[in-house]
Amino acid sequence: MNLNAISQNVMTPEILWKLGRVTPLGLSKDSKKIVYKVANPSVQDNNSSSKFYIIPIEGGAATEIESTKDYIADKNISPDTKYILSHQEVKLQNVLGKDFYPELDKSDVQIYDSLNYRHWDSWNEGKFNHVFYSENKKDATQTDIMPNELFDCPTKPFGGDEDYIWSADSKSILYVCKKKTGTAYAVSTDTNIYQYNIETAQTINLTADNKGYDVTPQFSKSGILAWLQMQRDGYEADKNDIVILNNGTKINLTAHWDGTVDSFLWSEDNKKIYFIAPIDGTKQLFEVNLSKDKKTQNHIQQITDGYFDITHLIGFAKNKIIVTREDINHASEIFSYDLTKKKWKQITTINSEIYNSIALSKTEKRYITTTDGKKMLVWVIYPPHFDASKKYPTLLYCQGGPQSALSQFYSFRWNFQLMAANDYIVIAPNRRGMPGHGVAWNEQISKDWGGQVMDDYLSAIDDISKESYVDTNRLGCIGASYGGYSVFYLAGIHNNRFKTFIAHDGVFNTQSMYGTTEEIFFNNWDFGGAYWEKENSIVQKAYTLFNPITNVSKWNTPILIIQGGKDFRVPIGQAQEAFQAAQLRGIKSRFLYFPDENHWVLKAQNAQIWQKEFYKWLNETL
Numbered sequence: 001m002n003l004n005a006i007s008q009n010v011m012t013p014e015i016l017w018k019l020g021r022v023t024p025l026g027l028s029k030d031s032k033k034i035v036y037k038v039a040n041p042s043v044q045d046n047n048s049s050s051k052f053y054i055i056p057i058e059g060g061a062a063t064e065i066e067s068t069k070d071y072i073a074d075k076n077i078s079p080d081t082k083y084i085l086s087h088q089e090v091k092l093q094n095v096l097g098k099d100f101y102p103e104l105d106k107s108d109v110q111i112y113d114s115l116n117y118r119h120w121d122s123w124n125e126g127k128f129n130h131v132f133y134s135e136n137k138k139d140a141t142q143t144d145i146m147p148n149e150l151f152d153c154p155t156k157p158f159g160g161d162e163d164y165i166w167s168a169d170s171k172s173i174l175y176v177c178k179k180k181t182g183t184a185y186a187v188s189t190d191t192n193i194y195q196y197n198i199e200t201a202q203t204i205n206l207t208a209d210n211k212g213y214d215v216t217p218q219f220s221k222s223g224i225l226a227w228l229q230m231q232r233d234g235y236e237a238d239k240n241d242i243v244i245l246n247n248g249t250k251i252n253l254t255a256h257w258d259g260t261v262d263s264f265l266w267s268e269d270n271k272k273i274y275f276i277a278p279i280d281g282t283k284q285l286f287e288v289n290l291s292k293d294k295k296t297q298n299h300i301q302q303i304t305d306g307y308f309d310i311t312h313l314i315g316f317a318k319n320k321i322i323v324t325r326e327d328i329n330h331a332s333e334i335f336s337y338d339l340t341k342k343k344w345k346q347i348t349t350i351n352s353e354i355y356n357s358i359a360l361s362k363t364e365k366r367y368i369t370t371t372d373g374k375k376m377l378v379w380v381i382y383p384p385h386f387d388a389s390k391k392y393p394t395l396l397y398c399q400g401g402p403q404s405a406l407s408q409f410y411s412f413r414w415n416f417q418l419m420a421a422n423d424y425i426v427i428a429p430n431r432r433g434m435p436g437h438g439v440a441w442n443e444q445i446s447k448d449w450g451g452q453v454m455d456d457y458l459s460a461i462d463d464i465s466k467e468s469y470v471d472t473n474r475l476g477c478i479g480a481s482y483g484g485y486s487v488f489y490l491a492g493i494h495n496n497r498f499k500t501f502i503a504h505d506g507v508f509n510t511q512s513m514y515g516t517t518e519e520i521f522f523n524n525w526d527f528g529g530a531y532w533e534k535e536n537s538i539v540q541k542a543y544t545l546f547n548p549i550t551n552v553s554k555w556n557t558p559i560l561i562i563q564g565g566k567d568f569r570v571p572i573g574q575a576q577e578a579f580q581a582a583q584l585r586g587i588k589s590r591f592l593y594f595p596d597e598n599h600w601v602l603k604a605q606n607a608q609i610w611q612k613e614f615y616k617w618l619n620e621t622l
Contacts, residue, residue: 009359010384010421013611017041019331020350024324026072027315032057035071038350046605057317059347078170084136092150093126114182119518120157121566121598129154131164131175145196153177168223172197176215186520190233193217212238220270234521237403239439253288257300258438265313276310278405278436281377283309309408326410329360329417359384361420368463371455378460381416381426391471393622396461397428398479398486402445405435413601422615427464431456447528447538450489450546476622480504492551500621504562505570505599508578510547516571552581558588560617564597
């Protein structure tokens, strides 16, 4: 890359899409090297190409490799090396018109008798992911461990081969599955871990006693099984705990801890489990001790701290743990952390040359008092070359989820570094619903979408507005998903604080959202139930007082509305209703529609247009 050709000394959309995207693949078989992938997006070709590399644990020069096969142990090969696992789609259900009427094979009809007819960005065509095993040799016969079952493993839409593993003795296969179909599937999160015995072909449910999510099974070297568990059915953002099964006894290692787990990894000596969890606006490394000593048993300790997110646990090398790390100014790279010396070392430097060539933004933690007297953390991101004697337009960023962490993440769309580089101050509040501030704070938003959280938003923007460097005549409000809902809702109650709004894939009408979204369990939990439950006051509040359409008569501010055509979580009708309302009320508004994008924007050229239209709108209205 010719960095001399970069005309500006700050982040731009073009530079953002020149960054390599690092994905760790694991440690080498001898645990002395790290294998990873770097994806390089091409705006010109509107795609992305990847290369594979191997680098010593201690860092240094990386070597490009053609394939990872010879370097990483295949977790799908049984410990005794006799068998191998795989998965593939199996057609089991008649859905298409030509399934029912073969003579009409040019039809494109779809026929459904229950819900779950579409999920995330794909329509159900009667195909299901199934796990297969075979002897570990060429052209061996494959055996379906889920014959004729209308269930998915890997789970859809995001599951991969992490959803199935071998037992330590190679006699059974453990797999994650939600064994429900149709409408029952759409209203439940009851995902379990099953154990299939390859000798008897019998399957048992290891987690039948738990009604929420049970996922990511992982054995220690001594054969103890651990997994992540949420207890309540239908609650996708429930407290996530680490549970182990040891000699037939289940133990919840984190039940007593006021936090929620992202992911985990067994220590080499089987005496600890290391895990990532949100804490105080970041994601850090923790450990839980499995000691038999009652004084230290299940003791949880935070290991790292700082203005960064740890995003992936890769493995161990002697006294070091290998992870990926990112922050608001830097995309993910591979690091080692010395558990004894408490020191970090950056292993990969894929994007360092670019970052060293541009001015970085300053990130600051700020704590404010909410309207109900609580302390709330907000991130403030300042432009490079910030001058406190000047005045800056300021953006209130509304996080989605609504219960996803607002941390030091590095996004290639909602990129705070890029916003700051365009001379905007960004304020990002860890409002009600954020994990990392205790379970109660995280859960408060459920069934209260338009309540205290809206006061939290306004408290954040009002607090930063007291600063002399904030241009209070140029305040904007932006967000996606629940953040888009927040934008639509604040547009009706902001009392002229904001001069512009941007909402991407946001919920505009809670009633029609309930009628068209695919994961019904989410709305049942967050709204309290269905809109026709007239006697339930909590439910009715969600569809009246907390429904953005209720305050559209008060809309008076320009708004950019963005929508993906393949977003089935927050379907297109939400954006259409909002744009139509704005237009008919004579409000300056624009509809940015991406027919082939889902809840995200993934294609390179679409992403560039997203950024260009984002800043074009801000330039026009702010």
